Amino acid sequence: MAIKITAVLFTLIGLALAVGGGQLLLLGGSAYYLLCGLGFIATAVLLFMHKAMALRVYAVIVLASLAWAIWEVGFDWWQLGPRGGVIIILGIWLLTPWVRRPLGFSSPTGMRYGATGTPLAASVALAVIIAVVSMLMDPLDKSGSLPEQSVAAAPATGGDVPDGEWHQYGRTPYGQRYSPLDQVNVENVANLTEVWRYQTGDVKLPEDVGETTYQVTPLKVGNALYVCTPHNWAIAIDATSGKEIWKYDSNSGLNPDRQHQTCRGVTYFKDQAAAPDAACAERVYLPTSDARLIALDAKNGQVCPSFANQGTLDLTVGMPYNPAGYYYSTSPPVIAAGKIIIGGAVNDNYSTQSQSGVIRAFDVNTGELVWNWDSGNPTQTAPIGEGQTYTANSPNSWSVFSADEELGLVYIPLGNQVPDQLGMGRSENVEKYSSSIVALDINTGADRWVRQTVHHDLWDMDVPAQPVLLNITKPDNTVVPALVGPTKQGDIYVLDRRTGEPIHPITEEPAPTGAIPEDFTAPTQPTSAVTFKPDTLQEKNMWGITMFDQMVCRIWFHQYKYEGRYTPPSLEGTIVYPGNFGTFNWGSVAVDPERQVMFGMPTYLAFTSRLVPRADIPPKGEDEKASEQGLNRNEGAPYGVFMGPFLGPLQIPCQAPPWGYVAGVDLRTGETAYKHRNGTVYDMTPLPLPFKVGVPGIGGPMITKGGVAFLGAAVDNYLRAYNLTTGEELWKARLPAGGQSTPMTYAVDDGRQFVVMVAGGHGSIGTKPGDYIIAYALPR
Structure with missing residues (x-):
């Protein structure tokens, strides 16, 4: 019975591999799966015939599969x-007495002997040895050290x-995410x-939109921490x-049309x-998801009536369109030179009337x-008059700004115009300012320079992160802001912040090419010498x-349009890599201004996009997310777009891990010193497996003078500490929820250094x- 069941199983496997492998070969892919399927079928036939040759044929399959796998990917476990898991398990099954005995022979005395399994056993043993060896290696790891001086x-x-203390989102207007505290250091952080x-x-509600997130970085002033929550409590x-x-509820309500x-x-x-004891001498400004900015007394949380209209500034004033839920501020504004400077998030791909x-x-x-400063009308920066409106649907800035008061500049990371994937009809100003970093004069709003990071952006490659400011000492000892x-x-991009000119080269x-007929692509795209751009995906x-699911992903890979980074959107579907979450996102990077080094978390997760003609868009509400996943309707545009991560049949990424790293860069030389897998699949699988695969993440890092970098962000729920010099993980703490925020640190009156992390998912x-909100410190 065992031999018959085994033969049927091998037949089914062989047919699946042969059919799928044949389709893959016709698409221009590897012939391996077809050949392997035929090998399984041959083994099955021999099993049905009770021929011992089945074991030898399968030994050839094992050895050939092993050689092919090493040829494709080396010793990456x-x-x-x-590639080999199913094959090895089945090889071990074929070596059991239940299979070998029916394939053997009987002696003249009637004794039954099993078929010899020596060739198969040797091939399986070799495969297992190579598997064990590969577990001890990581060919994708880059080891090295950042300078410590x-x-x-x-x-x-x-x-x-x-x-x-920690007074602004990135601690100071420079956004460095660096603390000069060193009580917690590489020697004791494990404690x-x-x-x-x-x-x-403030917890996620059943009626909340899907992208309800907790991304706050607390501020610390005096002996108080100031935070906001997803529903805009302060x-x-x-x-x-x-x-x-104290606690203040802005009553911003719920709106299903909010994207975030x-x-x-x-x-x-x-x-x-102001007098120190005066009301509102110290203030906390709260941005809300219904497009208000509210001033609160930092001492008691009371609204400050002297600001704007009884303490509330209406950010919808001057907007040409104002559908509720389409515009709001998710990031804290920056204060510089007596001004509070703010942008806003516009719902991606909802409507051209944004x-x-x-x-x-x-x-x-x-x-x-x-x-x-309206990028659709950039030269007119004087306040618009009553009854006037700003340019509709101009590129927006939803992330965090940084500022240099000495230079008199505020630095704005700009996004794209709706819709992100369609570039026809964009104005000259949109083409100039989309997906760029712009330096504005703090006093007048005039733009002093612009550095575009994507030309004619068709991929939602907003500049997502707060620009980080520091002074870099060049090899000739000149200091460059x-x-x-x-x-x-x-x-x-490492730029001279006075002019926007590159410190490390930028090349085109x-x-x-190959945009839809109504659109076009830029012939070249900029690339910085300091880059974590991924290698072009290949079938392997x-x-x-x-x-089996790997074979399906290979088939899908060939069915999509893909020619590397910046492959244009298409009707048949395009692989977008890096995907919409980006290699870096709003969490930005952290820099040590003394050592002039950087710590970051590059993430690699491919997405797909498929343009849908307006006539083919299904009725409203069907498979509709209007975010990074599902249908984006793009009302007013000729196409909608389906988007989402490039996932396989089992809803795991079709591309091989690692999907997330930690990395260190010497900003003086532009060299990447190390790049290590970050995070485990502990919270990604039904079983809590601690495998360090290198997982995606959204959030930001923080550095201390003690030589420690702290980072949550990864999709396993941990806060981790790393040696800034080497990237070695030194400590981790289990979080009760997702840690998609940026940690911060401060000292209290008794001298202890605290590290704080927000865990909200x-x-x-x-x-x-x-x-x-959780605080950690060394034992007393």
């Missing part, structure tokens, strides 16, 4: 495993922030323990004890001209409009848990939602 003894950190845990009470917490001081329900942070301001992407500066005390700009497509490289990079990547 995560690639070898799916301090280059700048008194580095510019941007802003008068006490060492033990960190939880000190307190606070729950906000909360003050005692920094030592974690006890709530989140808050990345609040903004703090101290009015130096609000303007205007950047506005208001008087920080009164809320009076000082200037407005620099800007580090991470991008979705993997390039990191030929780009794929397709992946799966088994050889992320709707788009499916991590566990929550409402936790």
Whole structure:
């Protein structure tokens, strides 16, 4: 019976591989699966005939599969495993007495002997040995060390922030995410323990939009932490004890047309001209998802009526269109030179009749409009008059700004015009400013320079991250005010922030062609010398848990349109790689201004997009997400678009891991010192497996003078500490929910250094939602 069942199983496997392999070969892919399928069928026939030759034929399959796998991917265990797992398991089954005995022979005395399995046993043993050896190797790992010496003894950190505090989203207006505290260091970070845990009470609701996320970085001023929540509550917490001081609910409500329900942070301001005990002498500004900016007294959470209209600034004023839920601010504004400067998020791919992407500066005390910079009308920065409107659907900035008050510049990461995947009919100004970093004059709003990172962007490659400012000492010891700009497509632009000119070279490289007839592609695209752009995908990079879903991913790979980075959108479907989450996203990177090095988390996850003619778009509500996944309707445009991660039949990525790394860069030389897999599949699979595959993540890192980099972000729920010099993981703490935020650190009155992480999950990547704020410190 065992031999018959085995023969049937081999027949089914052989047919599946032969049919799929034949289709793959016709698409121009590997012949392996077809040949392997035929080998399985031959083995099955021999099993049905009770021929011992079946074991020898299968030994050839094992050896040939092993040789083919090593030829394709070398000794990468995560690639070898799916190719050989089923084959090895079946080889071991064929060696059991239940299979070998019926294939053997009987002696004249009637004794039954099993067929010899020596060739098959030897081939299986060799495969197992190679598998074990490959588990001890990582051919994709890059090991090295960043320089440890301090280059700048008194580095510019941007802003008068006490060492033990954290006043803005990136600690200072420079956005470095660097703390000069060193009590926690590489020698003792493994001793960190939880000190307190606070729950906000703002939890994800059943009626919330899918992308309800908790991405806040707390601020620390005096002995108070200031945070916001996804539903736009502002909360003050005692920094030592974690006890709530006050809570304010903005009552921003729910709206199913909002693409995002989140808050990345609040903004703090101290009015130096006010008496210390005066009401609203210190303020917290709360952006809301119904497009308001609210000023609160930092001491008690009361609304400050002297700001704008009884404490509330309406950000929809001047918008040419104003459908509720289409425009809001998810990121904290920046304060510089007495002005609070703010942009806003416009729903991606909802409608061409979208609000303007205007950047506005208001008087920080009164809320009076000082200037407005609209990329659709960039030379007119004086405040628009009553009844006037900004340019509809101009490129917007939904991320965080940075500022240099000495140079008088604020740095804006700009996105694209709706729809992201269709470029026809864009104006000259849109073509100039889309997907760029723009430096605006803090006092007038005039643009001083623009650095575009994608030409004629058809891929939603917004500049997603706060530009990071520091001074870089060049080899000739000249000091250059620099800007580090991470991008979705993997390039990191290192620019002179005075002029936008590159410190590390930028080259133009030929780009794929073949846009739809109504559109066009840029002939070249810029690439920075400092880059984490991925290698072009090949069929051998397709992946799966088994050889079967891997084969399907190979077939799909050839069915999509793909010629590398910047392959244009198409009606048949296009692979977008890097995908819409980007290599870098709003979490940006962290830099050490003393050592002039950078720590970041490059992520690699391919997406697909498929244009849908307007006439073929299904009725409203069917498979509709209007975000990174599902149908984006693009009302007013000739095409909608289906988008989503490039996943296989088992809903895991079709591309092979790693999908996420930690990496360190010497910003003086532009060289990447190390790049290591980051994160496990612990929370990605039904079983809590601690396999360090290297997983995707959304969030940001933080660096301390103690030589430690902290990062959550990965889709397994951990906060980790790394050696900044080598990238070695030094410590981790299990989080009660997804850690898709950026950690921060501060000191309390008794001198202890705390590290704080917000764990609330992320709707788009499916991590566990929550409402936790957790503080860690060394034992007393």
